[in-house]
Amino acid sequence: MKKRFLIVGTVVLFAISFTRADSKVKTEPDSPNPAINITPIQMTGGELLIAKADCIGCHHKTNKLIGPSYTDVAKKYPNNEKSISYLADKIIKGGSGVWGKIPMTPHPKVTNADAKLMAKYILSLKK
Numbered sequence: 040m041k042k043r044f045l046i047v048g049t050v051v052l053f054a055i056s057f058t059r060a061d062s063k064v065k066t067e068p069d070s071p072n073p074a075i076n077i078t079p080i081q082m083t084g085g086e087l088l089i090a091k092a093d094c095i096g097c098h099h100k101t102n103k104l105i106g107p108s109y110t111d112v113a114k115k116y117p118n119n120e121k122s123i124s125y126l127a128d129k130i131i132k133g134g135s136g137v138w139g140k141i142p143m144t145p146h147p148k149v150t151n152a153d154a155k156l157m158a159k160y161i162l163s164l165k166k
Contacts, residue, residue, distance in 0.1 A: 085160025088153050092146065100164070107138045113165035122162060127154035 082090065089095075097105040107115075116122040129137075131154050133145030149157075 083156075083160050083163075085156035085158070085163075088149075088157050089160065092149070092157075094157075097143070105141055106143060109161045110164045110166070113162050116162060118162040118165060123155055123158045126158035126161065127151060130154040130157055 098107065098109060100109050102108050103111065112126070116126065129143060130146055131149055131151065132147075133143045135142035146154075
């Protein structure tokens, strides 16, 4: 009987020696560099639509590419319903002559509601 208690006691002590000393529950995985804090980027509806479309081939948020930057467009137009409708129409139908000789290709598959969300996002970049 004493042998059983001795064996069981030894097994318990052996098992306890492999458990962690801290009882704190970890909710985040270990980071290789704890100084780096990565936060998710929150995108608006219009920004998401632009990211999913082919806009990045000609436009950039702050730099001119083939077409004007979004911030340049925001500087040119006031943030009102008239400008939102005008820019939404340009997104859908395309156009030329406003920003130079290179025409903007039409995007007929973009709905008017989506084009307005895109235009609202662009105009929100006005500083």
